[in-house]
Amino acid sequence: MNRTLVKQALEDNLLAERIRIQGWIRTRRDAKSFSFLELNDGSCLKNLQVVVDAGLPDYRRLPEATTGAAVAVEGRLVESQGKGQSREVVADSLEIVGVADQTYPLQKKGHTQEYLRTIAHLRPRTNLFGSVFRVRSRLAQAVHRFFLGRDFVLIHSPIITANDCEGAGELFQVTTRGTPASPAGSDRNFFGQPTYLTVSGQLSAEAFACALSNVYTFGPTFRAENSNTSRHANEFWMIEPEMAFCDLAGNMDLAESFVKYLIQDIRTHCPQELELFQRFVDRELASRLDFVLGNPFKRLSYAEAVAILQRSGKNFQFPVEYGVNLQSEHERYLTEEHFRQPVTVHDYPRDSKPFYMRTNDDGRTVAAMDVLVPGIGELVGGSQREEREDVLRSQFERHGLDSQKYRWYLELRRYGTVPHSGFGLGFERLVMFVTGLANIRDVIPFARTPGSAEF
RNA sequence: UCUGGAGUAGCUCAAUGGUAGAGCAGCUGGCUGUUAACCAGCGGGUUGCAGGUUCAAGUCCUGCCUCCAGAGCCA
Structure with a gap:
């Protein structure tokens, strides 16, 4: 399946289509029976929210889907039920491409520009x-x-x-x-x-x-x-x-x-x-x-x-x-x-x-x-x-x-x-x-x- | 290169010369269509480096290193 960029998923006429998104996790929010992933692939400023249901076979991989990890998600692009975004992907598959362990230095909160210069590769x-x-x-x-x-x-x-x-x-x-x-x-x-x-x-x-x-x-x-x-x-x-x-x-x-x-x-x-x-x-x-x-x-x-x-x-x-x-x-x-x-x-x-x-x-x-x-x-x-x-x-x-x-x-x-x-x-x-x-x-x-x- | 400021936990910062701490991040558990989520608990330190003063130094002194701001040089 061909890759869709986050920019395309958010802007193009792709609603209701099944797409494949590849990117890096910015943050994950877990609920009891499902999780939200914020995915960014650099194609634009915005992230794409991915909903991963606990019923998915791939749900057992979720603990590896930490901030900074590279993942590939396939699923249907739908209008979001939540308030923060217009669209989201309801995942039917989740692949962990590259994990990022707990030493990953980028936090969700802001860093100073001086500190980020010391991790210029990230x-x-x-x-x-x-x-x-x-x-x-x-x-x-x-x-x-x-x-x-x-x-x-x-x-x-x-x-x-x-x-x-x-x-x-x-x-x-x-x-x-x-x-x-x-x-x-x-x-x-x-x-x-x-x-x-x-x-x-x-x-x-x-x-x-x-x-x-x-x-x-x-x-x-x-x-x-x-x-x-x-x-x-x-x-x-x-x-x-x-x-x-x-x-x-x-x-x-x-x-x-x-x-x-x-x-x-x-x-x-x-x-x-x-x-x-x-x-x-x-x-x-x-x-x-x-x-x-x-x-x-x-x-x-x-x-x-x-x-x-x-x-x-x-x-x-x-x-x-x-x-x-x-x-x-x-x-x-x-x-x-x-x-x-x-x-x-x-x-x-x-x-x-x-x-x-x-x-x-x-x-x-x-x-x-x-x-x-x-x-x-x-x-x-x-x-x-x-x-x-x-x-x-x-x-x-x-x-x-x-x-x-x-x-x-x-x-x-x-x-x-x-x-x-x-x-x-x-x-x-x-x-x-x-x-x-x-x-x-x-x-x-x-x-x-x-x-x-x-x- | 010059002038000034700053180096303390992964990050951002506290700490009269007298037992090094908080928030965030991380980890564990809980909870919720969540969204810089929330709640509880846990671990985390050669205080930039090397000397010195002192009963006692993160704190005072000397030297060095690094970073930041400004200046010179320029784009």
């Missing part, structure tokens, strides 16, 4: 984390749908790379040295030069944008920073669109449309999950998401942002003057207090930004932009890229970089160069924004953070 069996990872999956697919709808081409940029996308943080080196195949001391560069785990697919994406026009990458990236915060992981996923014949304004337009599209998609397709986050994670979630959808992002230049911060009368820990990096407290003030909506800050001073950003006509600023959102801070960072070979060469000098190592990147400017732009969006930060969860460790299946790679 936490997707909770309502909260099941919801988080269904939403994460839906968001990932929405990313592809968004770009597909705009004729962007997906580029699988390399994960092992020789280029250090300068300014993007510390690198993990990739080496065979110190392994049995290549013991320490055998000084061999497997790829003929030092290689690293990628910190960004941007440079690859630029090359492909200068051929296929509109492209994007969506893959894992790695930073060896010893960052110990709720917003940083050493392995995270990034989405990086890159567009030829596109300036900074077009870049900001795309970023705003993109963020709104993704939020709208979850609004439409994951209402049960959002309701759970609203109730148990963040009471402001729904209003914040609606507010983002209903209003244009506030756009202002770095110079205007500095002026607003200086006029704010706030006593910032880091004093504000033109030229300094905007600190977390400044970004938070702009998006959470002053504008109370997403803010796109553009045209930053050149000195604090990486080599590839396009120098503006004033010679002092670059065509960069950051999208700041309440609660998260920087969600998107992007720029128009420097397409003029001579200016790019002088930027290498200014940053003390060896232009020889960027030979192919320079050739993109020599052969048919075009104005082009792109940005990076940290996927986990997006999931955090949409779910309301405050710690990045809780929106990635198995987080990689300093000192932690158990799972």
Whole structure:
């Protein structure tokens, strides 16, 4: 008999049919002559209630049907006599597929997120984390749908790379040295030069944008920073669109449309999950998401942002003057207090930004932009890229970089160069924004953070 | 890496320097179309680790480890 998912049993037109359900027991409530099982298979937030009558031959197996056990049930799907659910299954067979003994750590009552991190292999069996990872999956697919709808081409940029996308943080080196195949001391560069785990697919994406026009990458990236915060992981996923014949304004337009599209998609397709986050994670979630959808992002230049911060009368820990990096407290003030909506800050001073950003006509600023959102801070960072070979060469000098190592990147400017732009969006930060969860460790299946790679 | 906070039963937390406890979970039994079920009973501890002070340390001191929040770096 074919399996029916709990989601189908609850939503599809299957009443009065005999179905087969397979899942994990969330809880069991025994009466004298029958028992109720709550079955969850992860297909949706809700459980399916199963009624097991004591008259069944399989009823003797019931003691093994404890919280956490995997079971397969066959029976008729009927309207429930009870109040808590519309439908239930009246079992005519009960098979214990895999038992869970009394050490099973998930209780019916709530656990803290900190504790669940210590059992990361089991936490997707909770309502909260099941919801988080269904939403994460839906968001990932929405990313592809968004770009597909705009004729962007997906580029699988390399994960092992020789280029250090300068300014993007510390690198993990990739080496065979110190392994049995290549013991320490055998000084061999497997790829003929030092290689690293990628910190960004941007440079690859630029090359492909200068051929296929509109492209994007969506893959894992790695930073060896010893960052110990709720917003940083050493392995995270990034989405990086890159567009030829596109300036900074077009870049900001795309970023705003993109963020709104993704939020709208979850609004439409994951209402049960959002309701759970609203109730148990963040009471402001729904209003914040609606507010983002209903209003244009506030756009202002770095110079205007500095002026607003200086006029704010706030006593910032880091004093504000033109030229300094905007600190977390400044970004938070702009998006959470002053504008109370997403803010796109553009045209930053050149000195604090990486080599590839396009120098503006004033010679002092670059065509960069950051999208700041309440609660998260920087969600998107992007720029128009420097397409003029001579200016790019002088930027290498200014940053003390060896232009020889960027030979192919320079050739993109020599052969048919075009104005082009792109940005990076940290996927986990997006999931955090949409779910309301405050710690990045809780929106990635198995987080990689300093000192932690158990799972 | 810096600043601050916290580590006590499986989980969440109590405990003036003086006999380590509760709720939940688990186990046993009872009861009920139940639904974070309910009622009764039972077991459960190297108080993060290593030193030190003291007649006596979960509690005070020193060092280390881990976790959390914030900061820096960034996405």
